[in-house]
Amino acid sequence: MKVAIVSVSDKGKKLAVTIKEKMDNDSTIIKADVFHKNVKKCLKIAFYEYDAIIAVMASGILIRSIAPYIESKTSDPAVLNIDDNGNFVISTLSGHLGGANSLTNKIAALIGATPVITTSSDINNRLGIDVLARDLYMSIDRPKEILFFNKAIIEGHEITLTSKSKKEYLIEYLKNNTLEIDVCFNYSEDLDEDEIRVSLDNHELTLKERKMVVGIGCRRGKECEKIYEGLKKSFSDLNIDKSRVNQFASAEIKKDEKGILELSEKLNVPVNFVELEKLKLFDSNDVQKSEFVKSKFGIYGVCEPSALIMAGFDSKLIYKKTSFDGVTIAVAISR
Known part of the structure; x- marks a missing residue:
């Protein structure tokens, strides 16, 4: 999830920065950006370019600013509203499909606030x-x-x-x-x-x-069980069973990596190895770039770009590159 945190007051900005710092440690948050003032312009950009908006401001300012852009529960981003003191986190828009309700509970727990959710089923x-x-x-x-x-x-x-x-x-x-x-x-x-x-x-x-692809990177000779441990931890973070995986992906330099091949066979999940040329040409602002990997293989990364390429055009990360003792895991899904 890509999150825009928008504030109006100086006090609100301090809270926005605190939220960002806490979210940066969450592998399911692909990125969190803070925007301050210029609210109408920032919210318009955020509405179309982010999965979620956290608005630290009065509800009236928020509602009037986003009203022209609201279209459908299937496409609108999650929108949360927080007061400057951080007392309440309110799920305002796209509570279910957009994920505002679950994000409200997460943010409230991070800052010690009261979550406010009004959807009938919840x-x-x-x-x-x-x-x-x-x-x-x-x-x-x-x-x-x-x-x-x-x-x-x-x-x-x-x-x-x-x-x-x-x-x-x-x-x-x-x-x-x-x-x-x-x-x-x-x-x-x-x-x-x-x-x-x-x-x-x-x-x-x-x-x-939606096609779910797990991108895998690892040190040479990493055992299947070690890779499996990283996979299980990442899916625990996503709160979903590992049997939901449709495909594994890695770079072609890993095509003879025994641990990855054994894991594919163990879980009966196909694995595809992406050609280096495709990885060199692939570009995304959401991918973390490693100068070390670039110096060794001529590409900036393995697990994130491999997952995104195999998930298909316009796919997105739901789990950013995370390291587990010499294993890196990323997860992408198709649109």
Whole structure:
């Protein structure tokens, strides 16, 4: 998640800087930038270029500034509102699909504030279908049906989840989630492997996996188990089961790396090794550049660009390059 923190007052700026410093240590935060004053211009830029906006200012200023740009719950960024004293963190826009509710809880915990969330499913301790889709990195083909299913979930109706085969990551997610939802599972050959159909009465929508690619870099000769430990830690940070992975990726200089090949076989996840020329040509402001890797191999990095390239055009990082004892892990998803 890319986060813009926008402040108005000097006191608000100090809080914004504090939030940024704390977020920089979070591998799921790809970058956090602080903007001060010039609010209307900053918020307009942030609305289209960031996944989330944290506005440290009065709610009236925030609402009037973003009102012209609000379009849809499927595309608007998450927007949070915080008072200058840092007493309250308010989920203001895109609470579910945009992730504002979960980010509100995270920021509130970081600065010792009270989170304020008003979405119906959350205050009734129920799991919204759009929250499930976001947490599992899935797209929704009929977003207009979200309201029907969330209302049904709040009222305690049982919904049916149908897939082609058993989805371990879905089962683990539902088992570990603290919010309530009544479901039954069904299986059908009519669906693609990456689809889950949600149905109740005559209503249905389809959740589709966004391609999730784990980029891996490691020191020469790193054992499979050490790479696996890094993978498990990164997915624990993402709060999702490792079975959600669609593909591994690394640079072609690692194509004979035994540990990576063994991990691919162990987890039955395909691995692709990206050609050096593609890595040399690839450029993104979100990728961390290593002068050491550049001096050795002529490329600025392995795990982040490999993951982004294999996830496809316009993909994005959801887990920035993080080191685990000689192993680097990054995770990208397709749009």
